[in-house]
Amino acid sequence: MKDNHLQFLKYGICILGTMILCLLTGCAFAGGGKEKDLLEKIKDLEFTVLADENIPEELKTVIEEKKGKAFKVTYQDNGFLYICIGYGEQVSGGYSITVNDLYLTENAIYADTTLLGPDPADTTVKKDSPSYPYIVIKTEFVDKPVVFN
Numbered sequence: 001m002k003d004n005h006l007q008f009l010k011y012g013i014c015i016l017g018t019m020i021l022c023l024l025t026g027c028a029f030a031g032g033g034k035e036k037d038l039l040e041k042i043k044d045l046e047f048t049v050l051a052d053e054n055i056p057e058e059l060k061t062v063i064e065e066k067k068g069k070a071f072k073v074t075y076q077d078n079g080f081l082y083i084c085i086g087y088g089e090q091v092s093g094g095y096s097i098t099v100n101d102l103y104l105t106e107n108a109i110y111a112d113t114t115l116l117g118p119d120p121a122d123t124t125v126k127k128d129s130p131s132y133p134y135i136v137i138k139t140e141f142v143d144k145p146v147v148f149n
Contacts, residue, residue, distance in 0.1 A: 045104055046140070062084075066086060070088040080141055081139050089131075092127045093118065095116065
């Protein structure tokens with residue numbers, strides 16, 4: 001009988017210790033917690049997709065060097081953040097890129113884009129020469145890392 005009480009006391013102390021540890025480290029028993037909050041969208045970011053003539057010269061140079069392979073680059077200048085995503089060499093022209101989402105969380109900026117292939121019915125597409133599709137997104141500067149989805 002004494003052994004049962006001692007064993008019960010040991011389990012109780014372990015459970016109590018685990019609860020205190022979770023409270024001190026920020027975890028929660030009900031499925032929420034700090035980790036989830038860090039990934040939760042705070043707000044959508046306003047942005048502009050830049051035409052080539054509006055891209056800062058220094059950034060154009062970086063893009064030109066990297067465009068042969070897929071790349072992800074950020075650049076900041078004059079209170080703005082430029083998020084650049086390149087999809088590398090493609091077999092033909094006619095590709096486009098859409099911005100699915102650009103938003104801020106507690107710990108990062110999340111950028112999600114999609115490369116869209118050329119329309120097979122478009123007769124103006126250069127089918128015999130490669131292209132190097134990329135997008136440059138301009139938004140307000142926020143001092144957080146960018147996560148590319």
